[in-house]
Amino acid sequence: MIVTCEAVQAAEKRLFESGAEAEPLMEDAGWGCANAIRQFCPRPGLAVLFVGKGNNGGDALVVGRHLRRWGWHVQAQLAGEPEEMTDLAARKLAEFEAEEEFSGSADALSGPVIAVDGLLGIGAHGPLRGGIDEMAAEVNAFREQEHATTFAIDIPSGVDGDSGEPHPGAVVADVTLTISAVKAGLVADRALDHIGRLVLIQMPEIAEAIEEADSGAFVTDAGWIAERLPRRAFSWHKGTAGRVAIVAGSRGLTGASRLSSLGALHGGAGLVTVFADESIYEIVAASAPPEVMVRPTRDFAEVADFKADVLALGPGLGNDPRGAEALLDLMRSDARPVVIDADGLNLLSRQPGALASFSPEGPRLLTPHPGELARLLGGELPGGKSRLEIARDMVEDGSATLLFKGARSLVAERGRAIAINPTGHSGMATGGIGDVLTGLCAALIGQGMAPFDAAATGSWLIGRAAEIALLDSRSSPESLSASQIAEHLGAAFRSARAGAF
8 A cells, every 4th residue: 555645644643533542653663663673683783863853753762762672772863952852752762761771782883883764754844954954964974974774764854755755965764664554755766765675664553544545556565475475285296386497598698597597496496497599508507506407409499398387588598599489489379477588578679569569378477677678668768757657558458467677676467556566775786686586486477376476476585585695794785696696585485474574
């Protein structure tokens, strides 16, 4: 559910008018935010709270109180005098100050460094002023100078909750902990670099009181993902776990076949077979994981007769793949589900009418990044339209499912609300991630998922795997590779079932 700030405020007002008290809600929100912070930073460290005068500042103080109990060294910087705060925020300040730090908190100074933005909530409008502009500048300077991770409570201060417009000096958050519902501005393209990783802090009392029409889009979370992950019967075997056939790789691009097969293997596929042109067969076979079968081929038409539940086609095939007509025929005429990525999409885009004439026999999942989607649409993306609007328009008259990749990947299908993926980070800005995702989506389809669910689930899992990989003390955003992320997919599956943020 994606809603306006007004709808959330109206829901809160109705709750209070019905007798609900604000303090328990603030405690629940702060507890949820603190737990989310602990997921991303499990080791105690230094936390600096930037506390506004309103209830958003009270939320931050509740967070700080819990962090202190968990061994963090926590400091609070107030935007004004305590007597200027709301009564509830002032009460939370007193409780925070009364919470003693553990004697071991000094050790936390060698741990992670975070900033908690509790300056302004969704009720604030217009440019930053009244000293808040200076505090927001301090948050951003602290983030840069101390390499701190900034967590914003509900919304980064200075970002419009409805339009996503960041006012000058707005806080740049690495993680935004939005409370009760996702506000429209948090998924706006213009807000992306201020919002960072989007986390929904569940507040059922408020969410159930929101009265607003369906927005046509939603943000996936662990609960949504876990509901769709297949529960394996004890009698499952490699045949029932799904047979995936991958057509990938060419001279100079043989790694794409390995990465796609890794995605399929770690995505749960029972049997994975890579079809490699005979000219690269020896290279692909030598580098493939031992569990993967590699078949040399002179003619990709052989794939049509191969026993598989799902096909993955395109990674690393090159600009002018051998057997292009056979590949196009597979995309158009094979009755089985086909995941089409990379050079498969580029090959499709060179056909007259491209998408307008694309009427495949079976389910198709197209997985373009912006450049590939532009080629599919004739050379460029429509000007003046958001990614959500482009995705919605693309599937309006077609039968394919679209996974529009990016820092906030979108999954669209005609007649369905668009799924927005919140997971991942900038460490995924490296080659090969899309190849892993192609194999992963194919594996999920092979286990019985519909293409839409597989695309949304695969996007969440690969982003979460990248997050988990960073918890390894030897890893950093700069050092991560696609194969490392693939190795962490198992932990991402467990994370979804455990209800991670």
